[in-house]
Amino acid sequence: MADAAFNFTTAVQRKILAVLWHDVQSFNTYRDCIKPKYFTKRIEMDICRILFDYYKKYNKPPTQDVLTEEILKLCESNSRAKKLESQYLEAIDEIANAELYDYEYIRDKILAFGKKQAMVDAIMEAAEVIEKGNIDDFSKVTKLIESAQMVGEDLNDLGLDYWDNYEERLASYQDEEDVIERFPTGMEAFDGVLKGGLGRTEMGVVLAPPGRGKTTFMINCGANALRLGKNVVHISLENNDAQIIRNYDLRMLGKNLEYIKNNLDKCYKSLGFAKRYSNGNLFIKKYPTKKVTVDNIRMYLNRLVAVKGIQLDMVIIDYGAILKPMTNWNDKRNTIESNYEDMRALADEFNVALWTGAQGNRMSLSKKVVTMEDLAEAFAIANTSDVMIALCQTVREKTDGVMRAFVTKNRDGIDGILLKGKIDYESKKLTLDEDVTRSMLSDSDDDEDEDDGWKDTGRKSKRVKEE
Numbered sequence: 001m002a003d004a005a006f007n008f009t010t011a012v013q014r015k016i017l018a019v020l021w022h023d024v025q026s027f028n029t030y031r032d033c034i035k036p037k038y039f040t041k042r043i044e045m046d047i048c049r050i051l052f053d054y055y056k057k058y059n060k061p062p063t064q065d066v067l068t069e070e071i072l073k074l075c076e077s078n079s080r081a082k083k084l085e086s087q088y089l090e091a092i093d094e095i096a097n098a099e100l101y102d103y104e105y106i107r108d109k110i111l112a113f114g115k116k117q118a119m120v121d122a123i124m125e126a127a128e129v130i131e132k133g134n135i136d137d138f139s140k141v142t143k144l145i146e147s148a149q150m151v152g153e154d155l156n157d158l159g160l161d162y163w164d165n166y167e168e169r170l171a172s173y174q175d176e177e178d179v180i181e182r183f184p185t186g187m188e189a190f191d192g193v194l195k196g197g198l199g200r201t202e203m204g205v206v207l208a209p210p211g212r213g214k215t216t217f218m219i220n221c222g223a224n225a226l227r228l229g230k231n232v233v234h235i236s237l238e239n240n241d242a243q244i245i246r247n248y249d250l251r252m253l254g255k256n257l258e259y260i261k262n263n264l265d266k267c268y269k270s271l272g273f274a275k276r277y278s279n280g281n282l283f284i285k286k287y288p289t290k291k292v293t294v295d296n297i298r299m300y301l302n303r304l305v306a307v308k309g310i311q312l313d314m315v316i317i318d319y320g321a322i323l324k325p326m327t328n329w330n331d332k333r334n335t336i337e338s339n340y341e342d343m344r345a346l347a348d349e350f351n352v353a354l355w356t357g358a359q360g361n362r363m364s365l366s367k368k369v370v371t372m373e374d375l376a377e378a379f380a381i382a383n384t385s386d387v388m389i390a391l392c393q394t395v396r397e398k399t400d401g402v403m404r405a406f407v408t409k410n411r412d413g414i415d416g417i418l419l420k421g422k423i424d425y426e427s428k429k430l431t432l433d434e435d436v437t438r439s440m441l442s443d444s445d446d447d448e449d450e451d452d453g454w455k456d457t458g459r460k461s462k463r464v465k466e467e
Contacts, residue, residue: 014098
């Protein structure tokens with residue numbers, strides 16, 4: 001491919017090699033932006049490859065003699081390279097003696113060169129994917145382009161220096177409730193445990209057996225965020241969008257369907273008032289089960305942000321285990337683990353609080369207290385999540401509309417707490433307003449033979465000690 005196609009002349013490409021060769025700091029800064037295959041001609045490709053291999057092995061640049069020796073070895077072993085031996089040696093001499101009075105300009109060119117060549121490389125690879133015509137691989141195209149766009153983006157990000165501005169940082173703790181923005185669920189006791197709610201970049205997982213209220217829990221989180229003027233996206237992989245939007249209507253109004261049918265005027269006014277004063281948005285998107293990947297959701301969120309011109313605050317994915325994996329694994333456990341890891345990355349990328357669900361196993365249907373040990377799909381979900389809450393109900397409690405919830409993980413605070421509240425299945429209202437941890441401990445101590453799952457949590461002594 002001709003130099004003109006890349007807009008980087010051979011002279012500039014050789015000066016890029018000179019900077020990488022002679023300046024260790026520049027090499028360490030830009031090494032992830034450059035690949036040997038980015039160079040236009042074979043001579044520069046091979047010199048770059050030898051430089052990189054030597055740096056990798058010895059953590060320092062080679063001398064001119066060493067570089068010359070490696071090129072001569074290459075020419076001896078490769079007949080095609082042998083024909084270019086004199087040009088290789090001429091190039092080495094030019095790079096070794098390059099005048100770098102335009103050093104700053106060339107350093108800037110390294111980044112521009114790497115970004116452009118990465119994009120060209122990605123486009124060519126994407127074209128091959130498209131040409132093969134396998135629709136299941138089309139999500140790779142987006143990933144290839146996004147990876148190319150990220151080349152060099154974090155060059156100047158060396159992390160946070162702990163000692164920088166520590167006085168201002170400490171003083172800010174007087175005024176700020178937390179270092180990240182948190183979104184209350186509206187469930188008073190639970191929000192107290194979470195110090196205000198699930199925070200941006202965090203992933204919360206609600207664990208429960210089938211039919212125990214995972215979707216209702218997440219709708220409560222979404223509805224409360226909407227009332228507070230936040231921008232919420234609800235991705236449904238099970239219920240159709242008409243069901244989900246109806247459930248939000250019920251929760252926002254706090255009324256059952258029969259009431260809405262008989263009191264339309266009041267309901268119009270109530271929702272109109274909420275719309276006028278919340279300034280929040282709720283977008284509901286239905287996808288077929290096992291037909292959409294996290295990458296597909298990422299593309300949708302990017303499109304939504306671009307078209308609506310908004311910042312997202314909360315994303316709900318109902319639920320992670322029935323997403324299509326971005327990587328094909330041989331076993332279900334790895335497939336599910338990767339889905340939750342990808343969702344966790346999505347929360348970080350879009351700077352949102354992300355709620356999703358996880359299925360409890362068959363034993364969790366009859367347990368008095370459900371814990372992370374009752375994960376039916378993959379225990380690693382517990383490692384990936386920042387917050388995990390398990391919904392617990394006996395048959396009697398479900399009939400009575402009583403809900404208990406065990407905070408089985410809370411990365412940024414205390415866990416091992418049992419909360420109690422009410423669930424109204426007709427209005428979709430869920431409350432968790434009472435901490436019943438101490439009474440539950442007493443109950444389990446009184447009945448040593450009852451296997452309610454509580455003793456397995458390992459939290460008893462911690463909770464008693466703190467109270």
